[in-house]
Amino acid sequence: MSAGHWPMRAEEVIRLPYRSETAALLSESATRLFGAVNDGELRKAELGEWSETSWREVAEAGFPLAFVSEAGGGFGVAPAEAIELVRIAGYHAATVPLAETMLANRLLTEAGFAPVDRPAxxxxxxxxxxxxxxxxxxxxxxxxxxxxxxxxxxxxxxxxxxxxxxxxxxxxxxxxxxxxxxxxxxxxxxxxxxxxxxxxxxxxxxxAPTRWNCETLRAAGAALRVAEMAGALERVLELTVTYANERVQFGKPIGKQQAVQQSLAVLAGQVAACGGAAAIAGAAFDGLDIPSIAAAKARAGEAVSVAAPIAHQVHGAIGFTEEHRLHFFTRRLWAWRDEFGSERHWSAILGRQALAAGAEGLWPFVTAFGAAQEAR
Structure with a gap:
């Protein structure tokens, strides 16, 4: 496959069997809102400047209530659909705590509190x-x-x-x-x-409701981070392919070189894998299915460990400069790998559960991953 046929977006790799009309409208709204954020705003945010205007736009769109039931003031969309907002935020390196506030409101409302529209x-x-x-x-x-x-x-x-x-x-x-x-x-x-x-x-x-404890809270946060990682990796792939097609060396774009094309193919494969992990984590979020979320977070972290270095190798020195936008996404990816549990943390949990399953239960344990996503 030539570089000119890319980038491939996650929804082209993992297609949802069904998406409600409300969820589709929310995704379109989020794409417009977060897509308007420019590099200058990203730099200001990383210098500690808080944009009340940005948050007000997010709150007015109702995104912080996406996990809240319709009776509680939310949209009534399935959590697996609402997580798409988090992926879009990751794709645009959003400068607001959307994932954190969505999760905070989920926990608040399940415990009997009223949701909040301020950052949480x-x-x-x-x-x-x-x-x-x-x-x-x-x-x-x-x-x-x-x-x-x-x-x-x-x-x-x-x-x-x-x-x-x-x-x-x-x-x-x-x-x-x-x-x-x-x-x-x-x-x-x-x-x-x-x-x-x-x-x-x-x-x-x-x-706390019966299903909530520190372990399940960490798993819920990890599922949201996987969605953000999937979105950011999509953007990294797009930036890298665009650069490979535009950067000319020895009279032709570097994307025409076989070695670069092979690297881009590996990068695209990791983006697809992370998209699949995000789909599994999204399907597992509502039931707080820890093994599925653990597998998804560990696989997403592995994808980042392979994909981010390739993106910087293709970009060369310019990718490390403050002026280029690649670092907004790769630095977030490296940070998100460790937040709410690193690959080591979640792999250890999976290892203990696999040992507990024993010889007879190992295969059913392995094949159960993603079953919720397949059933949707």
């Missing part, structure tokens, strides 16, 4: 983070530390899972009660550390 985030994100609750007077005291909490400094609400006597509780925190240490991810996106020791009212605390 969730904690814990990493295994090094933990929060505990104790009864104090007529209310609660929450204590703990969170590492790598995305967009915390800009969030109006931080939704946390905290432990009380061995049971998880959902806590809706006002950001102002947390002591924040501003940090950034490899992508330049806020990834703050927080320390909390504060009193809460009973209105701020709810028992």
């Amino acid at each position: 985030t969730i904690a814990p994100v990493t295994g090094r983070s933990a929060f505990s609750l104790q009864r104090e007077g007529a209310g609660w005291r929450i204590r703990g530390r969170g590492a790598g909490v995305p967009w915390a400094r800009h969030a109006g609400t931080i939704v946390a899972l905290a432990d009380h006597d061995g049971s998880p509780f959902v806590v809706a925190l006002n950001r102002t009660i947390a002591e924040l240490e501003q940090r950034a991810s490899l992508a330049g996106v806020p990834s703050d550390a927080l320390t909390i020791d504060a009193l809460l009212s009973n209105d701020d605390v709810r028992p």
Whole structure:
């Protein structure tokens, strides 16, 4: 296949059997909104500048409520369809915490809270983070530390899972009660550390629904990161193929060289694999199917580890410059590989489950991955 036949988008590789009209309209709206973001806005965001205008446009479109039921103010689309918004945001390197707010609202509404339209985030994100609750007077005291909490400094609400006597509780925190240490991810996106020791009212605390705990919360976040990674990798492929067709060396585009074409073929294969992983993670999101999400996150991380270096090799030195836009996507990809669990984290979980399945159960365990996506 010649470079001129590419790029191939993920929906050309993994076609959904059905997409509701509402979901299609949401995707079109997201493409228009995030597609208007220019490189200047991306640079400002990575320097710590918050765009209230950008968030207001996202909120007015209703995207933060995409996982909320229609009765709760959402659109009534299936979660696997709503995740398409996150993929589009990744494709355009969106400068707002869309995935985090969507997930925060899902957890809030399932616990009986009202959803929020202000930016929100969730904690814990990493295994090094933990929060505990104790009864104090007529209310609660929450204590703990969170590492790598995305967009915390800009969030109006931080939704946390905290432990009380061995049971998880959902806590809706006002950001102002947390002591924040501003940090950034490899992508330049806020990834703050927080320390909390504060009193809460009973209105701020709810028992977590049965299916929610730190492990399933991390899996839900990982599923959203896989969707973002799939979108960003699509963009990386498009940028790389375009550059290969435009960059002329020795009188012809470098995309005509067999060695470059082979590299582009490998890159396209990894993009397709990540698109497949995103489809599996999306189908597994609603049921919080940890093995499927674990496999998807591990495979997406592997795709990034192969694809991003190829993109930079094809671009040469220009791909590493601040002026070129490639780094907006590759740095996000490298950061997202580790957030909500790295390949090592999720592969270890899969390994333990495979051992537990035993010799007789290994094949059914392996073939069960993606079954939910195939059934759609």
